Amino acid sequence: xxxxxxxxxxxxxxxxxxxxxxxxxxxxxxxxxxxxxxxxxxxxxxxxxxxxxxxxxxxxxxxxxxxxxxxxxxxxxxxxxxxxxxxxxxxxxxxxxxxxxxxxxxxxxxxxxxxxxxxxxxxxxxxxxxxxxxxxxxxxxxxxxxxxxxxxxxxxxxxxxxxxxxxxxxxxxxxxxxxxxxxxxxxxxxxxxxxxxxxxxxxxxxxxxxxxxxxxxxxxxxxxxx
Numbered sequence: 031x032x033x034x035x036x037x038x039x040x041x042x043x044x045x046x047x048x049x050x051x052x053x054x055x056x057x058x059x060x061x062x063x064x065x066x067x068x069x070x071x072x073x074x075x076x077x078x079x080x081x082x083x084x085x086x087x088x089x090x091x092x093x094x095x096x097x098x099x100x101x102x103x104x105x106x107x108x109x110x111x112x113x114x115x116x117x118x119x120x121x122x123x124x125x126x127x128x129x130x131x132x133x134x135x136x137x138x139x140x141x142x143x144x145x146x147x148x149x150x151x152x153x154x155x156x157x158x159x160x161x162x163x164x165x166x167x168x169x170x171x172x173x174x175x176x177x178x179x180x181x182x183x184x185x186x187x188x189x190x191x192x193x194x195x196x197x198x199x200x201x202x203x204x205x206x207x208x209x210x211x212x213x214x215x216x217x218x219x220x221x222x223x224x225x226x227x228x229x230x231x232x233x234x235x236x237x238x239x240x241x242x243x244x245x246x247x248x249x250x251x252x253x254x255x256x
Contacts, residue, residue, distance in 0.1 A: 035129055035181075036106040037064045039084075040098040041116035045073040051114070052082045054122030060129050066116075067102040069093060075116075095178070096199040103187060111187055115178045117223045124219040128181040137215040138186050139207055141172065142179035144221050156239045160201045163247040167254075168208040174216050175204050176239075186212050197239040198246035205250060 037055060041048055048066065055061055066079040070092035080086050087102050099113060110132050112125060128140040160175045178200060189210055194202035207214060 034108045035060045035062055035110045035112060035133070036108040037061055037112045037114055037125070038067065038099055038102045038106065039064065039079075039114050039116050040067045040069055040095050040102065041071065041075050041079065042069040042092055043071045043073045043075060044116035045071070045075045045078055047117050047119050048075050048079050049082060050119040051116055051122045052079065052084055054118070054120040055125065058123070058126050058129070060110075060126070060133060062108055063106070065102050065105055067098040069095070069098040094195050095197075096193045096195045099199070100193040106184070109184050110181060111184050112181045113178060115223055118179065118221050119223075121219075121221040121223075124221045125179065125181075127217050127219050128179060131215055131217065132181045132183060138183050138212040139214045140181045140217045141174050141204075141214060142177045142219045142221055143174040143216045144177065144219065144223075156236050156243065159240060159243055159247070163201055163243065163250075164204050164208070167205045167247075167250055170208050170214075172204055172208075172214065172216065176200050179219070179221060186210075194246050196242035196245075198242040201243050202246040202250070 039051065052064060055064060064084040065087060066084045067087045067089065068076040069089050076086055076088060085105065087105055089098055110129065112129060114122060114125060128142055131137050131140050157176060164170060164172050164175050186207060190203065190206055192202065193199065
């Protein structure tokens with residue numbers, strides 16, 4: 031099989047994990063290029079990523095995941111694009127499970143479905159809002175709608191008019207893709223990532239997530255009614 035997959039990794043202050051995340055991709059023959067979008071990091075994320083041989087796209091300031099991915103997309107050369115979070119570490123090797131269904135023409139988009147964890151990280155409000163929002167606007171139930179690990183046919187991404195800012199990108203993108211008639215397949219992967227706990231930082235993080243997703247859904251509602 032010809033190598034024809036580009037990996038996009040948006041990263042903000044992920045110096046402790048970025049090397050492992052890239053290292054986990056070694057040996058996956060379908061991957062042709064790895065691009066790290068350094069989203070205004072103040073640590074050594076960019077330097078560490080560069081040492082691995084990955085291409086680096088530097089943002090002058092922290093612009094958020096959606097804007098960083100949109101910029102990184104300009105530098106891709108392949109027909110299949112993968113979005114990968116910088117904090118998945120060596121479990122990034124599981125990305126092959128996302129790549130193959132798209133390369134083989136089984137689906138237009140894959141979304142990683144992480145294994146359930148026993149740690150009580152939150153109250154589920156954000157996930158519920160995201161899932162119900164997608165169901166309301168599309169009629170489809172996507173369990174892992176908040177997952178940032180996704181593989182796409184490039185034509186799908188090129189068809190999107192909006193790359194939503196902040197934590198609303200996955201929800202907004204999922205709605206747009208489904209409404210355009212593209213097929214999404216959830217794929218079980220044995221991936222891990224950093225978990226937001228039940229502390230003040232965690233509550234603030236989830237509050238920001240909830241607000242960003244709500245803004246996308248309100249925008250969708252307003253746009254549909256005008």
